[in-house]
Each structure stands twice: as structure tokens, then as C-alpha cells.
Amino acid sequence: MDRERMRILIQLLIKANTSFRFLIQQNMGAIDEDITFEMLHVLMFLWREDGINQQELANRIFKDKSSLSYLLTNLEKRDLVKRVADPNDRRNKQIRLTSKGLDLKDKYIPFVDGVLDDLTTKIQPEEVKKCIEYLHTLETAILEISKERLIIK
Amino acid sequence: MDRERMRILIQLLIKANTSFRFLIQQNMGAIDEDITFEMLHVLMFLWREDGINQQELANRIFKDKSSLSYLLTNLEKRDLVKRVADPNDRRNKQIRLTSKGLDLKDKYIPFVDGVLDDLTTKIQPEEVKKCIEYLHTLETAILEISKERLIIK
DNA sequence: CAAGAATAGTAAAAGATTCAACTATTAATC
């Protein structure tokens, strides 16, 4: 019974994730720019914290470093970001927004905020808070088991 | 404040999803078979409901029909499934497990169940139940807004 | 200080996803 419930929970996790991406991606078309959900995810972070190094950025958006490298290459191609060697540690690359990349902020933030606001009209604040807590518990559990199984191997 | 909370919730959703896939994929290597997390996801469903048509399968595992087509091609290549035209509606393809595909069940189900059981040792049953409820609310909200915005467009 | 270990980022290859367009088939409409 517990296992079945957990299975249902994981399925819901996958479903909600897929649905959210779809929601954003489908409605991004209204903004006349050539970026995808994944690029937007990167940009949204940079709009908050420009100049962060690549590894930290990968950690913060939960992407593999090589996935991020690919995405950044595409963003550089569009002249939205620049990779800059970190003077303090030449293994690192800092990611900087270009002025063009910064300009997109005014286009996309109202859109994303609009979606987030729409969501808040359908879920009670207390529900959001609770959902965060429970999901955090789940995510922490997943990470712990990941570690435990790594040790066993 | 509400928007910020919602943002945090979405981030957690993405993170938990990524973490779960990683947990499964990393530990699948211990089973000496050449399948990925995504293929396993498909197989797990077929082990429960063999012979389902492709569209229904895509719906049930929340994948785009073309993604599923790609995955099924890979599973067919490995002789794990077979596509069979549906005699009642020739637009449809039914997906059937081969005996080889069925044999994998005994290898993978104990593994996946083990992971799910591990998770249940770290989260209270009541927490799982609540998490399902809240996540379902979130997912329903996402779908509703998707529909509303589709109508607006 | 030198050697070995660890780290950040890139690249290649394969798998996976998405979007748009297509074909064959079925359903709906007149």
C-alpha cells in the first residue's frame, strides 16, 4: 500500500513537471523571440544573478554541466550571454548577460510572473506552503537514498 | 510573496524530478541489461498493461506521441516489444511485450520496488498521502491554466 | 617542489524530447 502510494506520487511528479514545461513553452510563442523553455530557465536565473560561474549555475538550475554547456552555447550563439574566464580560477567560466540578454528580461518576466500568479489563484497559499514542505521531504529522501546506494556500490 | 512561494515550488518540482531520474538511472547499471530510465518507464507500464495502444500509452506515461514512437523503436530494436496494428482501428498500434521483454520484469521490478520501499522508510505514509493531494492540486491547476490560455490565444 | 588527485568545462556519441508536417485511416457532416 505504501509502495503503491509512493508510485503514484512519483508519477504525479513526472506529470506535473511535464505539464508545467508544456504550459510555459506553449505560451512563449506569443513573445516574438527565439528561445525555448530551457534557455528561459537559464536566463531567469541569470537575471537574478548575473556573472555566476558555470558550475554553480548548473547546480542552481539542477542541470548536468554538459547539458548546461550545450544550452550556453546556444545562448551565446544568440548573443544573449557571454562566457568569461574567471580570473581567480581559470578552470571556471563566469556567465554574463549581454545587453540583448538583459533586454529580454522585460519581455519574459511579466509573462512568467503572470503564469505564476495564475497558479496562485488556484491554490491556497497554505497549500503551496505545505506542498513545498512535502516535496522538499521527498526530494531530500531521494538524495539520501542516492547517497546510501552510492556507498553500497 | 505568493508568487515567490510558487516559484520555489516549481523549482522543487524540477529538482525532485531530476533527482529521482538520477537515482534510478545510476542504480540501473547494477542490472546487466541495456535499457535506460525512459525505456524502463515504458516497460513498467507494459508489465502492468500489455497490449495497450500507443496513444493511450503516451497519455498514461505523460509523453509526447513522437517521443514515445522513438522509445518504442529502441525497445523494438532490442526485441523487448512489438508494434501490432489494431484490427479494430488501423490508425492504432498496439504495443506488445515479447517474451524477452516480459523476462526483464523479474529483474527490474524488485529493484524499483526496493527504491520505492526505501523512500517509504523516509517519509511518513500520511506525508505521502498529503503530498499526492497537494501535487495533484498543482498539476490540475497547471492543466486548467493551459486550457484557459489556449482559449485566449 | 613534484607527483598525483580533484575540478570545471568541452566534445562526441547516443538517447530523448519537441515541433511541425506528413500519410493512412476513421469519423463527422451534408
Next chain:
DNA sequence: GATTAATAGTTGAATCTTTTACTATTCTTG
């Protein structure tokens, strides 16, 4: 019954993700 619309699945192209291996750089150890 004929025509139009809708549906299931495939395909191509681009994007994205993962794993592995690599290089350059930095850190750690003796």
C-alpha cells in the same frame, strides 16, 4: 455516398540530456 475534418503514428530537424573521456587548471600530499 462524397467531402471534409479529425486522429494515430511516423519522420525530419533542431534542441536537449546523459555518459564518458578528455584537457587545462588547481588542490593536496609527501
